[in-house]
Amino acid sequence: MTRTTALNILWFILILTCIGAVSNGAYSIGVRPMLDWLAGDPLALDEISRNVLFNIRIPRVLLGLLAGAALGVTGATMQALFRNPLAEPGLVGLSAGASMGAVAAIVLTSGGFLMISSAAFASSLLTTYCAYVLGRISKSVSGLILAGVAINAITFSLVGLVIIGADDAQLRDLTFWSMGSLAAANWTMLVLLGPMILAGLCFLLCRWRVLNALLLGEREAQHLGFSIKTVRVELIVGVVLTVAPLIAVTGGIGFVGLVMPHLVRMWLGADHRWVLAASALSGALSLTLADWLARTIVAPAELPLGLITSLVGGPFFIWLLFRGRAK
Amino acid sequence: MTQTIRAQGLTVYRSKKRVLNQLNFQLRVGQVVGVLGANAAGKSTLLSTMAGDLPLHEGQLWINEQPLCVLDTRDQARLRAVLPQQTSIHFDLTLREVVEMGAYPFPEASPEQLSQWVQASLEDCDLQHLHHRRYQQLSGGQQQRVQLARVLVQARAIIFYTGHAYILLDEPTSSLDPGHQQRLMKRLQAFSRSAQVGVLTIMHDLNLAARWCDRVILLKAGQILADAAPAQALTASLLQQTFDTPLQVIAHPMQADRVLVLTAG
Numbered sequence: 001m002t003r004t005t006a007l008n009i010l011w012f013i014l015i016l017t018c019i020g021a022v023s024n025g026a027y028s029i030g031v032r033p034m035l036d037w038l039a040g041d042p043l044a045l046d047e048i049s050r051n052v053l054f055n056i057r058i059p060r061v062l063l064g065l066l067a068g069a070a071l072g073v074t075g076a077t078m079q080a081l082f083r084n085p086l087a088e089p090g091l092v093g094l095s096a097g098a099s100m101g102a103v104a105a106i107v108l109t110s111g112g113f114l115m116i117s118s119a120a121f122a123s124s125l126l127t128t129y130c131a132y133v134l135g136r137i138s139k140s141v142s143g144l145i146l147a148g149v150a151i152n153a154i155t156f157s158l159v160g161l162v163i164i165g166a167d168d169a170q171l172r173d174l175t176f177w178s179m180g181s182l183a184a185a186n187w188t189m190l191v192l193l194g195p196m197i198l199a200g201l202c203f204l205l206c207r208w209r210v211l212n213a214l215l216l217g218e219r220e221a222q223h224l225g226f227s228i229k230t231v232r233v234e235l236i237v238g239v240v241l242t243v244a245p246l247i248a249v250t251g252g253i254g255f256v257g258l259v260m261p262h263l264v265r266m267w268l269g270a271d272h273r274w275v276l277a278a279s280a281l282s283g284a285l286s287l288t289l290a291d292w293l294a295r296t297i298v299a300p301a302e303l304p305l306g307l308i309t310s311l312v313g314g315p316f317f318i319w320l321l322f323r324g325r326a327k
Numbered sequence: 328m329t330q331t332i333r334a335q336g337l338t339v340y341r342s343k344k345r346v347l348n349q350l351n352f353q354l355r356v357g358q359v360v361g362v363l364g365a366n367a368a369g370k371s372t373l374l375s376t377m378a379g380d381l382p383l384h385e386g387q388l389w390i391n392e393q394p395l396c397v398l399d400t401r402d403q404a405r406l407r408a409v410l411p412q413q414t415s416i417h418f419d420l421t422l423r424e425v426v427e428m429g430a431y432p433f434p435e436a437s438p439e440q441l442s443q444w445v446q447a448s449l450e451d452c453d454l455q456h457l458h459h460r461r462y463q464q465l466s467g468g469q470q471q472r473v474q475l476a477r478v479l480v481q482a483r484a485i486i487f488y489t490g491h492a493y494i495l496l497d498e499p500t501s502s503l504d505p506g507h508q509q510r511l512m513k514r515l516q517a518f519s520r521s522a523q524v525g526v527l528t529i530m531h532d533l534n535l536a537a538r539w540c541d542r543v544i545l546l547k548a549g550q551i552l553a554d555a556a557p558a559q560a561l562t563a564s565l566l567q568q569t570f571d572t573p574l575q576v577i578a579h580p581m582q583a584d585r586v587l588v589l590t591a592g
Binding site: 226 | 378379380399400401403404405408409411414415416417418419420421424425428429431432434461481
């Protein structure tokens with residue numbers, strides 16, 4: 001199977017999944033009526049179905065696609081930048097920063113979705129910037145990892161400090177935020193975040209040469225004409241702008257950025273010409289599936305999305321590791 | 328425009344210690360220049376400085392009459408190719424994917440051009456039969472040849488766009504068997520002569536240098552002891568000074584202008 005075929009298969013499954021995910025849920029619309037309606041039969045869907053479809057399902061699935069693609073691509077980017085298959089955006093303090101902002105907003109202000117996500121966004125930019133500035137002390141990108149570890153530790157201790165002052169309701173909000181969800185999806189959010197995330201994705205997808213060169217080593221990448229200083233700034237900024245706005249509205253969604261690029265590399269090899277696109281598609285696919293599960297498995301209630309991705313992703317990752325060793 | 332890399336009073340410090348001291352030399356296109364010297368004589372520092380990895384503290388390096396320091400990373404990659412000593416890859420790439428990276432400084436190159444450069448370079452390194460293998464599954468010597476093929480692709484791309492190129496190699500034959508050592512040096516020499524390429528290579532095998540280099544530079548404690556054709560530079564007394572060990576040089580039994588170096592005692 002060529003790698004183009006592999007991408008086409010992913011596209012195909014992704015489209016099928018999207019059709020399933022928008023038509024199915026706590027209020028079932030059904031695939032058949034929806035397709036009839038799309039084909040031009042205005043009576044195939046009633047008022048409620050149309051409402052659910054346009055104001056709830058479609059925005060939610062779109063946000064899932066964006067988030068999944070962003071997590072997949074940024075995960076793959078970080079893994080190449082650090083030449084470490086276990087790297088992910090959280091490594092430079094991004095997720096810790098977002099949760100610090102969210103916690104601060106929930107506990108110290110009246111809360112509210114806009115407040116929480118703006119605080120999470122601003123705070124994740126701040127922590128990543130701190131990690132970046134600290135990491136610049138060392139010439140190699142390994143300095144960035146060390147700085148990231150330090151910033152993560154400091155940020156989590158600050159989160160702990162703020163949590164001491166939280167009441168029970170706030171603690172519940174916090175827990176749910178940290179487990180991630182797409183439930184807040186709406187068109188305004190998509191219009192605001194979509195272009196930024198898509199721009200970030202395109203920017204990173206065009207960087208496949210640099211990412212491949214980095215697999216040889218930083219010095220080798222320099223010899224091939226990529227200034228490591230510039231590359232480091234470009235890639236970190238690209239990753240942050242792609243993923244920070246998402247984490248801010250969805251909360252923490254674990255394992256997609258780690259597992260999907262890993263799986264893709266096992267399937268297609270490590271050439272980023274394919275890895276990036278396939279990580280985007282498989283990230284989008286896995287998150288759409290996970291969200292579909294999250295909102296149907298205990299319907300009409302909902303499981304937190306991050307819970308599902310970690311619940312499935314964790315054991316799956318262990319299986320991957322053991323499989324890799326057995327080979 | 329003179330096609331040389333020229334060092335003038337080149338001086339480099341590493342953690343306050345002077346590693347290269349007032350070096351003057353030229354690397355012309357069409358020549359293979361071997362750099363020989365004991366461990367810590369400054370060979371790798373010299374190569375890294377020429378590759379733009381390390382700053383130079385005094386003197387100047389000129390590529391084609393342009394100071395190296397005015398060229399950015401991309402400009403340099405479009406003038407010279409570098410083979411570092413060891414490259415380990417922890418990700419699953421095929422041999423061909425690694426070799427193709429040599430053309431990354433020239434994203435404008437057409438796929439046909441690229442596959443032509445890759446083909447020629449794989450043949451130079453005896454890799455054409457392996458080209459779909461995974462890099463990680465290759466032996467150390469094969470991996471070294473893959474990295475050399477990547478450097479040759481970069482050199483071919485540079486030649487295509489500018490007419491000539493420079494190649495800087497850090498012990499390109501260290502993991503190769505004697506057959507491949509000879510074949511590769513022979514092809515490097517042929518390549519440098521036929522295609523306007525200046526090759527500077529760090530070596531430890533004195534006889535390999537004697538056979539295939541047009542010039543050798545003997546480096547001792549950051550200074551040049553000799554810079555001449557192998558027959559003039561590889562003398563018993565110069566080698567003894569360079570390596571602090573008694574070495575014997577004899578005339579090659581079959582070729583009048585060549586020498587062989589033996590360990591004495």
